[in-house]
Amino acid sequence: MTALIHARDLTKRYGDTVALQDVSIDIHAGECVGLLGPNGAGKTTFLSLVEGLRMPSAGVVRLFGGDPRDAASRTRLGSTPQATALPEALKVREVLEYVAAHYPAPTPRDRIVEEFGLDALLAKQCGALSGGQQRRVAVALAFVGDPALVLLDEPTTGLDVDARRALWDAVRARHAAGCAVVVTSHHLEEIEQLAQRVVVIDGGVVRADGSLAAIVASVARRRVTLTGVGPDEILALDPTASLTVADGTVTAVVGDSDALVRALVTRGCAFSDLSVRGATLEEAFLTLVAPGDSTKGAA
């Protein structure tokens, strides 16, 4: 069976900057894949190559077995515009019709309206929508063409909790109905909610590609800050810790903060000002050592 997305040694350079380096990914029908990585990791560049917006500098990218720059290859593809991109002067109903006109067999409008709760918005001009409403319309547009594959780039950034859950539910329902989904995010939670398989991209290369559980375990980190204890002592307790020291305050990004704290207490270390919180993905990536890359990580 041909992959919906087939990328081999895909490289994209902008001048001297390498945005994507030798990326190989296959995405098959019905999959739900999270592309996880910090800002500037190359996620959006990867999507722009898959959508045919840009041409690869080297390597191969196929969409439904064809060249993504060929309009016919994009017939079963859905993607989202940036939420702020919607044409301000057009009404939501018109934007839905405008986009639907490009597809041979679009989703009936009533179904889109119901799935994404757009009923009250149809007669409004896009410029009059709130940020959250614009985002809902933008995500709905990805499904207008009744696609077999949708690419969702940071779909719920800036949404409140309720709106985010509603949108996730709508996307999950489409996935359950057989639509493959690729979702990018730098929020672990969003990926956890939607994806079954996760591809971690950082610095333009694929760092990891595996099941959700495996990847989450490898990037989940806690950030422990405390004073009164030297970095050497902490490294002795947890050799995998990633440490920074500023003004006598030690910050340790670790995999198991509970074990570290227990060890500190057991040893009777005179620490103070202890705080523990979940590490951001950026912090976690600094500690994530990719195979064959020993320069990153514990510093």
Added chain:
Amino acid sequence: MSTFALTAVHTKYNLLETVRVPIAIIGSIVFPTLAFCLFVLPQRAVTENAEFATAAVSSMVVFAFMSAGLFSVGLDLADQRSKPWAPYLRTLPGSTVARISGLMLATLVIATVAMVPLLIVGGLFTQAHPALPNLLAAIGLVIATAVPSLLIGVLIGTTAGPKAAIAITQVAMFLLAFGGGLFLPPMLFPAWLDTASSFLPIRQAREIVVGAATGTGIPLWAVLGILAWTVVLGVLAVWLFRRDEGRRYR
């Protein structure tokens, strides 16, 4: 959906977006008539001579279509390309040609509407009274000969950012309008300028429209010239539009 049907869709929504900004559409429609009232009407030597007046109205209509092509297409396209909606449209399974054609057709529709008050003023206040067949032929030809201007707009809009496009369009419009004999009738040109001018698509458009309106006949060189321009600019525009990867920053 066929390219033809999709072109109609793009035309519709381009027009809808334009109409929703009333000041923009009023500006496009009033501008040619206003220019005619200020620059041509005061010259009695022109307005009281049937042939001169017809040529003057024709030239102004050609000018209106040219500036619509350069400004509406060039600046709109540059503006659209700088916004994230344009790359989204490019991810949809539609032909590139349909998108350019939609913008060009919408521009032609507005320019055609803008021609109406100009023709009324010309008919009421000057001696320009072309025979109906001549008038209809001239109207059809001014629309057809506007295509190179629209394509020049596409080239500018596809290669320049919004600010650069304004500067390039203004220079291009001035050179083409003057060189094309729209500001100063070509009969006043020195021989070398007349020869150089005859290679410009605007001069060719002017000769075709004036010839049709006054009934003095359409010169063959102008028809061949403008067809050549249309083909060359069309191929160039489609090629540029296809290889476009959106706005580039350095």
